[in-house]
Amino acid sequence: MHVDNLEPSKVAQFEMARTNFVGELEKRGVDDRRGLYLKVGETRFYSIVPFESFTALDVLAGARSRAQALMKGTIEEYDRLSDEALVFPHGNEIWSERADLSYLLEGRSLEAAVELVTEDVAPMCDYSAAWSPIAAALASIKHPIERRTFFSGYGTGRTLTFWLAPSLEALRQHPLEAALDKAVGNARAEELLRSLRACVVRSEVKPVRFMREMTVR
16 A cells, blocks of 8 residues: 655654554554555655465455454544545555566565655666666675665556665665776766666655554564
8 A cells, every 4th residue: 555645744643543553453463464664755655565466465355354343443543543644645556576676685675675766667668678787786796785676567657666775874875876886887887877767767766764663563
């Protein structure tokens, strides 16, 4: 699920409603199967649940319905407070993870995401071919900043890249451009980046923070 917009004045209300509800869920040993919460920028949230087949969606829906029934008497106030903060549209998307567009040195999870780059990729451009030599160059120097990329095939049609690092400051200290300069030299680095950027029609960059307090464990 993605919530693209919140009333700026209601962001704290939305966070608190979810945080309090998670506390109640954990006290009762209930998982509402809303997955991992990420805050993107100041007014956007993603709730991410992995699955491997479309049949798993029926199982997920059933689990959520059972959780709602178990939380009767508490969930109503949560729904009121959280829904009151929303500005539509918000909805669901299905993302496919793209290993060919990623770079995972140690295999960090999305909990380590510190930045999200959302891109509209030109349909006739081979983005994978443009990224592949960059990933190889990063691997050759064991670049410590990782990336996981997804394609929203059932949704916006955009490419979503999460940069994974110990902190946003660490990401800034190890920029992609400098890493490529180190791996292949300045001239080749500029060539590789030009090829990659030529595939992108439009992009948006937002900081990301894992919301542990909004995520059931």
